[in-house]
Amino acid sequence: MYYNVGGKSLKLMSQQAEVAYIGLGSNLDDPMQQVQTAFDELAILPAIRMVAKSGLYRSPPVGPADQPDYINAVACIQTTLSAEPLLDALQGLEQAHHRRRIRHWGPRTLDLDLLLLGDQVIQSERLVVPHPQLTKRRFVLQPLMEIAPDLVIVGLGPVSVLLAQCPQMDLISVP
Numbered sequence: 001m002y003y004n005v006g007g008k009s010l011k012l013m014s015q016q017a018e019v020a021y022i023g024l025g026s027n028l029d030d031p032m033q034q035v036q037t038a039f040d041e042l043a044i045l046p047a048i049r050m051v052a053k054s055g056l057y058r059s060p061p062v063g064p065a066d067q068p069d070y071i072n073a074v075a076c077i078q079t080t081l082s083a084e085p086l087l088d089a090l091q092g093l094e095q096a097h098h099r100r101r102i103r104h105w106g107p108r109t110l111d112l113d114l115l116l117l118g119d120q121v122i123q124s125e126r127l128v129v130p131h132p133q134l135t136k137r138r139f140v141l142q143p144l145m146e147i148a149p150d151l152v153i154v155g156l157g158p159v160s161v162l163l164a165q166c167p168q169m170d171l172i173s174v175p
């Protein structure tokens, strides 16, 4: 594609934008505020456009029980970033929220998981997409269903079917 800029004809890389879904979670230092702030920060990252934000959901911790309840949500974005630069951007935001990795599945100020990136299936050292825990987690599927009820997940099927099959948990929508 060519653009006329100041009388010069410039060839720009036409990068394909992909639709991606990001899972947000927090259970420390005002989790609702952490998630709301993360939505805003995600929206202004370079090469990312916010498409939709789910509501917030509260649930007891999955994994170690001696930690506070979680607030979770899902964002739909459009991005020209490929998978690893997108993960770098998400981890940069986690760091900005003073996330310290102390314990696997332990408490965190902000967790950003790349749930889906278009129809890409990725299995690298740093990244597994679709996110491997996606189908087991109602706190991910419920907000995903809220913003993308017709979504069909590559290799897994319709989000509505996955949600119906997912074990019940104590998950409440918070205003």
Ligand code: A4P
Pocket: 024, 025, 026, 059, 060, 061, 062, 063, 070, 071, 072, 087, 101, 103, 104, 105, 106, 111, 112, 113, 114, 115, 125, 126, 127, 128, 129, 130, 131, 132, 133, 139
């Ligand atoms: N990684 C691989 N694939 C991905 C992906 N699709 N998205 C790698 C993001 N990261 C991915 O992540 C560890 C490494 O996973 C990253 O460096 C990246 O290269 P982490 O966030 O540092 O590690 P973690 O805490 O050990 O594990 P993880 O998998 O993020 O934990 P989860 O699965 O997010 O679980 N209960 C409720 N109710 N709500 C929650 O949100 N969250 C957890 C944490 C536990 N219990 C919960 C919740």
Ligand code: MG
Pocket: 111, 112, 113
């Ligand atoms: Mg994570």
